[in-house]
Amino acid sequence: MQATLAQQRVEAAAKLRAAEDATAAAADRMADLAAQKKKVSDELTARAAAFAPMLPLIERLALFPSETLLAVPAPPRDTLRGLLVLQGLSREIGRQAAELKKEQAQLDDLTAQMKAAAPALAAAEAVQAQQEAALDAEIANASASRQSAEDAATAADQAAAQDAARARTLKDALARIAAARQAALVRAERAARAARRAEEARRAASAEAQEASLSAPTGAGLGTPHGDILAPVAGKLVRGWGDQTLAGPATGVSYATPPGARVISPCGGTVVFGQPFRSYGLLLIVDCGGGYDFVLAGLDRLDVSVGQRLQTGEPVGVMAGWTPRQPNQRPKLYLELRRDGNPVNPTPWLRAQG
Template sequence: MLVSGAATGASPREAETQRALHEAERSSSEQLAARRDAADRAARAAAEAMRLAHARVEAAAKLRQAEAATAAAAARVDALAQRRRDAEQRVQERAVALQPLLPLIERLSLYPAETLLAVPAPPDQALRGVLVLQGLAREIEIETEALRRDQAEVDAAADALRLEAPHLAEAETAQKREADALDQQIGAAQRDQAAAEAEANQAASQAALAASRMESLRAALASIEAQRKADEAKAREDAQRAEKLKHTAEAQEARKREAVAARPSGVGTIASGAGPHGQLQPPVIGVVVRGWGEQTDGGPATGLSYHAPPGARVISPCGGRVVFAEPFRSYGLLLIVDCGGGYHVVLAGFERLDVKAGQSVLAGEPVGVMPNWEPGSAAKRPALYVELRRDGTPVNPAPWLRSSG
């Protein structure tokens, strides 16, 4: 009986153990399936975000075609307006010089014989004087006619620009509407991405905040790089610790954070040791008005300055990760993109930024907008400043920028 009781007492315990084992296996399978589902959703969201980012690049390329037409028209208006100002100044200077003689010239045109007889000089000298005055009058007429021609040319160009402007405005409005819709879709897709990238974005924002307190751009970049290395080291330690504890999922997550911190994500990043040869896209439609090494108030220029059409869209010259996107010292709104390989692109002079620290960007993806300005105005035009830095040191960006043609 005792043996029988012991046997019957063991059976419920074994059954409970079996049930617990089955429950643990089922729970483990459900967790694994849930992780796979989450990974699949994250992959789909990332793929959709990439697809929309490529579509945004295409929309920006179309917009830049319209901006190129705007830039050409604005340049024509600027040139004609300057020509008009020059002509008006010449006529004004001539008028001031001839002001004392105008009463005599007017009297000569009305009463030539009486004026000639009234001159207290021998007839031959008086005649020469009158001829000189008549020559001056003809010169004034020539200057006035030249001004009329210049003014007519300016008016004709302004009329042509007014006829062209609605078409350009319509195209730009359509492109802006498309870009805004894409921005909303990209934002929705980014919100669904993995927590590892969200943590990386938060770390990037904190690094950017610390960098904004630095006294110089070089110090800011050094601060950002130091924070990136610290994040990479921490993620590596977390991965090693999780692997020792056999926490595979946690280790994989930490390895992903380490990879994100170690290099910028996105397509088209610069490889370490790469040469120039046009690897970067021009950031804006326009012309370079100050080249590398040209003299400025602060010494030789360490970047390029562009004049762009009014309200032009600025694109990222490379694929990579935004590490700074906010006001900084005298630069105003400043954008820094980590292009990989130790290279950073620095852009300044924005009216508006459309990206934030931690965000991945493609080469050619819109990142901000230039200020508006009035073509033909004598006011100072806004400029986009572009720097390329390798390991924190400025290098000439010109060889890296591909031809916009």
């Protein structure tokens, strides 16, 4: 039953991704126009400010050209030189006025383009909202059907996550999670042996079930990279592995997302962490098995809980909304791939975009 519901969520998320791609294209267009408009507007403002001090002189030359030139008595040679200077100034004033007119026309054109692009963005957002409602219904259905009783593996994962939240680094957090799960497995094995020795069948069966659950692989692992993992969110890659940052070369990749985009799990596995962590903000860690963990940061909301088993492509959370007319506020999803706690380049596993 749970597997069927999970598959339905995967399919709903895939359908939503197509709508989000359309929203991303429209939002990118609007954001690009907004950035161009701001640039032209700033240039126009700066040019107008530089032009302002010359306005009194321009007005006087227009009304009293001779008087302006002869205002200060001077030898004929200086008067001639002043005339040449004024001619050059007149040409510069004309050039500046033409540039102002050109930039104003460009600004008006960009404003018109943004107005024309708005209906396409609104239509894409409407389709996305419709698909989001369908996915939310799937998630609500899954939450209602999920057993309220926590098995041993879920309880162990939640305890490990709480301990990991106190870690100073992400690597330390992952190490704490792995150690806590191993410790829980050892306790379950001891409890099962003790129950069998005491010939308490019911307690032994419960302990053995806990042992089996805790010893089960969290995921199937990633295997050899073939570039077949879908990006966890719609949008565009804005920072790649190894790109230079203030903290040094990037150890992950970042995606600029469309408004309210859904985030999916890049692998099948188990949620082992899902809460704010240090400077990462809201952080999600999915244990894919085989020593691999996907780390996702920058989400606005999580739709999964620690201990939950996931299928590849299953929705796990939502990015924040934003206004394409203010592109500098666009949210970004950060993705890391860790193997045995150490960051590795996820690019060979990820499907090429576009």
